[in-house]
Amino acid sequence: MIKYNELYFRYRKKNPQILNGITFNINQGDVHGVLGHNGAGKTTLLRLTSGIIYPTKGEILIDNKVPEQFKRYMAYMPESNGIYDKLTALQNLKFRASLSNTNKKEINQKSEEFLVLLGLIDRRNDLVGIWSNGMKKRLALACALVGSPKLLLLDEPTNGIDPESLEVLISIIKHTQRLGATMMISSHNLDFINEIGNSISIIEKGTLVYNDQIDTNKCKVKDIYFNQLNKFRKDNKDEEII
Template identity: 35%
Template sequence: MKLELKDIRKSFGEKEILHGVSFAVESGRALGLLGRNGAGKTTTIRIIMDVFHANSGEIMLDGEIFRPTASQVGYLPEERGLYPKKKVRDQMVYLAMLRGMNKKQANESTVKWLDRLHVSEYIDRNLETLSKGNQQKVQLAATLVGEPQLVILDEPFSGLDPVNAQVLKDVIRELIREGRIVIFSSHQMSYVEEFCEDIAIINHGDVVLSGHLDDIKDTYGRGRKTISADNYSPQELADICREKLSSYAAVERVTKKYVVLELKTQADMWQILDICKQAGVEIHQFGAYEPSLNDIFISCVGDEEPDTEAAKEAV
């Protein structure tokens, strides 16, 4: 399956929030939908689910108009949507039946997903009596109880300790292996890197970057090197590089472990190393720079202020 958003535009009153959002996600792969608060992520998700109607543009599933009422969609919101004073079983069975299951199927699916997420012991408890982490796992079970083919996860690791986070990671990997379409939205970039082959970054209602994450990393790493030393801290090394290597490279950034150099045209690697050695630098590492997703995200939107008015409209 392939879900495609084509030139999606959305306005609230006279203010356009989405300015032609386009991206695609295929089954068996996860797409990381990223952006700062107010960027347009939630509005985009709500349009996919037909909570909002786009002013223009199309959403296609395998070349046909996507109709959420005819397709199983599971949505895990950032803010929990279950009823705290209702029993877990009752809520999940009700939701499964809303999605087309009969009562027997709904009960079986409820038991299956609560067991898979290690919260089956709470099946007849009111949700509010559970810990925050277990409430989050029940919320995910409720998202999956209808066996959706399209799964949208918004900050799914919120409130989870490392053990429970691992349970959730295993479930997400299973969903991907089973060929479901997974859209993953989070500000925790390490999780996005772990699951997502593709990303789409939205900023002020525009997709400013999209594509295969490995290809994007290759592009962003091109023309950059990392260097570290045994006898100088990264900051001290950066000062030396600024003084001695100005004709060959510029210091782009300094991390806790190394300095990132942006090479100038026709920079000679061996000459850079010779200059550093002549300056008394005991080189520990010199090699290709692979940017993290966090680096890429900040380079795309880090200097921009979030559109707070757009955020208010999208709530």
């Protein structure tokens, strides 16, 4: 579904290279975990995929389209949530739904459904600026899902949420996958990716270290992560991490 072909990126001409010739594919229907240390380039890869920023060199194709042509069929939840503090929860949802192909009747119905699902229905008319981080995260997820995207990009979705919200998040991701969506999720939470992922990529300093389907009954994400990074660092004569 997504093809990265020799992708290079730097934020400004004289800035360092952030992504160094990334090439890999993500299959239709995958829940794909993007892993790597702080500053590896995960958010940059998600932002490029969402079409907010453009590759310096190389290309990204989503169902054979460039990201700008696929915008109506995908949703991006940034680490900062991307919701509007000065709108109510319901207004946030309706606005986000209006950016997709959803019709007006569906927008109202789905907005209410998601508020119920995420335990926020009683707070639907609150301005979200006063909400806790965890509540904003839940709303951001609802905003991402309300337009029934074919591709969902989630940046660090587990950051700052409580264990109960994490369970809700996991069940929503599994449900969304059953509906046929493809998901790309950047995370430092290896147990979370172990539970929901069926493919992963590992990035180190803008270089792709590993990309494959995973069978967590046979091998844990944590083991793949540390083994692959250590192997990569040995090959590149960097320090081992454990």
